[in-house]
Amino acid sequence: xxxxxxxxxxxxxxxxxxxxxxxxxxxxxxxxxxxxxxxxxxxxxxxxxxxxxxxxxxxxxxxxxxxxxxxxxxxxxxxxxxxxxxxxxxxxxxxxxxxxxxxxxxxxxxxxxxxxxxxxxxxxxxxxxxxxxxxxxxxxxxxxxxxxxxxxxxxxxxxxxxxxxxxxxxxxxxxxxxxxxxxxxxxxxxxxxxxxxxxxxxxxxxxxxxxxxxxxxxxxxxxxxxxxxxxxxxxxxxxxxxxxxxxxxxxxxxxxxxxxxxxxxxxxxxxxxxxxxxxxxxxxxxxxxxxxxxxxxxxxxxxxxxxxxxxxxxxxxxxxxxxxxxxxxxxxxxxxxxxxxxxxxxxx
Numbered sequence: 001x002x003x004x005x006x007x008x009x010x011x012x013x014x015x016x017x018x019x020x021x022x023x024x025x026x027x028x029x030x031x032x033x034x035x036x037x038x039x040x041x042x043x044x045x046x047x048x049x050x051x052x053x054x055x056x057x058x059x060x061x062x063x064x065x066x067x068x069x070x071x072x073x074x075x076x077x078x079x080x081x082x083x084x085x086x087x088x089x090x091x092x093x094x095x096x097x098x099x100x101x102x103x104x105x106x107x108x109x110x111x112x113x114x115x116x117x118x119x120x121x122x123x124x125x126x127x128x129x130x131x132x133x134x135x136x137x138x139x140x141x142x143x144x145x146x147x148x149x150x151x152x153x154x155x156x157x158x159x160x161x162x163x164x165x166x167x168x169x170x171x172x173x174x175x176x177x178x179x180x181x182x183x184x185x186x187x188x189x190x191x192x193x194x195x196x197x198x199x200x201x202x203x204x205x206x207x208x209x210x211x212x213x214x215x216x217x218x219x220x221x222x223x224x225x226x227x228x229x230x231x232x233x234x235x236x237x238x239x240x241x242x243x244x245x246x247x248x249x250x251x252x253x254x255x256x257x258x259x260x261x262x263x264x265x266x267x268x269x270x271x272x273x274x275x276x277x278x279x280x281x282x283x284x285x286x287x288x289x290x291x292x293x294x295x296x297x298x299x300x301x302x303x304x305x306x307x308x309x310x311x312x313x314x315x316x317x318x319x320x321x322x323x324x325x326x327x328x329x330x331x332x333x334x335x336x337x338x339x340x341x342x343x344x345x346x347x348x
Contacts, residue, residue: 086132087111094134094320107137118277127308128281128328130274133321140273144294161244161347165252169259174301174312180262181300184325186318200265200296200344204243207346212236239348246343249290251332254340255302258311263300264345266313268329268337270295278321282310282328288337299339302331311339 081087087108090096098104114137118130135143175181207213210229215237219230246254246264257264269289282305301312309331319325330336 082108084108084112086115090132090136096134096137110139111137114277117273121274126281127284127306128274129279130277131279133277133279134318135276135321138276140271140276143273143276144271161242163244163246163253163257163261165256166260167256169255172301172303173259174303175258175263176300181298181314184314184319185316187316199342200267201243201245201342204240204344204346207238207240208242212239240346241348243344243346246340248342249335249340251335251340254299254343255331257343257345258299258302261345263298263314264343265296266299266339266344267293267296267342268313268339269293270297270337275327278327280323282306282308282330283337284308284330284333285337290335290338290341293338293342297327299343300326303328309333313339 082104090111096107098107111132115132118132121130138146210231211233214231214235218232218235218237244257244261246257254264254266269292271292271294272285272287274285275283297316298314299311300314303310303312305328310328311331313327313329315321315325315327317325329339331339335341
């Protein structure tokens with residue numbers, strides 16, 4: 001029997017020692033493009049926004065609420081304490097707040113399980129380490145659903161220009177050293193659904209058709225939805241004539257482009273737990289797909305660490321993720337995670 005326990009902006013019901021909401025609303029989906037560092041483009045989906053009511057948060061979806069309820073009950077059974085020092089530090093570091101007591105209990109249980117998985121991985125013989133970050137209170141299923149894993153599983157528009165190899169590369173390249181890479185951003189839940197396929201080629205095509213793009217200072221990001229674009233060609237801060245597409249899966253061609261052109265926009269398979277909680281080292285995920293691509297990032301260099309070749313890749317999840325916002329992904333490993341499957345760069 002359900003019994004009301006206290007009043008909030010929406011009805012809450014007491015059910016087997018846990019609170020759950022009647023509201024069954026879907027995630028307010030959003031994306032954002034950040035054309036940066038020679039117009040490397042990528043997309044991100046995430047949680048949390050001052051404009052979202054508790055009922056709009058994704059854990060209020062029916063399936064997720066059921067899972068949280070079960071986890072909350074399990075948490076009560078094993079006796080995790082909400083005053084656990086690691087949990088308190090995690091909430092403080094990442095500004096975490098939860099709408100219901102049962103939700104926090106469930107998140108704590110997920111957090112402790114992720115800590116266990118991190119410890120198990122780090123105790124093994126791997127080329128990379130995992131660590132607690134802002135995603136540590138999410139299951140991998142939630143992470144995959146909420147953080148960008150709905151991008152089109154296809155290549156973008158075909159470019160009219162192919163990359164011409166110059167045949168001259170350096171052993172190590174890092175475009176940050178040349179001042180062409182902007183600071184790491186945390187894009188949060190900005191953007192709008194028309195950009196939802198997350199394809200750099202579509203963004204490049206738009207710039208060609210519209211005659212450029214305005215600067216962020218002149219046309220800042222906004223959470224508001226507008227029926228029309230207010231782009232002013234007279235204030236274009238950057239223009240492109242076309243874009244180049246790297247031959248599908250060709251890492252040597254991608255290396256040549258990174259060495260001789262600059263940062264390159266790519267898409268990868270970022271769906272795995274190992275990517276969710278990546279901390280440092282050369283990422284080597286044997287279960288990665290080279291065709292099911294779900295996350296856009298920017299290759300800004302490459303090198304070798306402890307005998308293992310890597311791509312230096314910039315993400316958009318803030319400096320608290322990975323190597324201060326970057327990840328070293330396996331290079332010359334059979335196009336692992338699809339780093340060279342859909343790689344593009346613009347032409348001035």
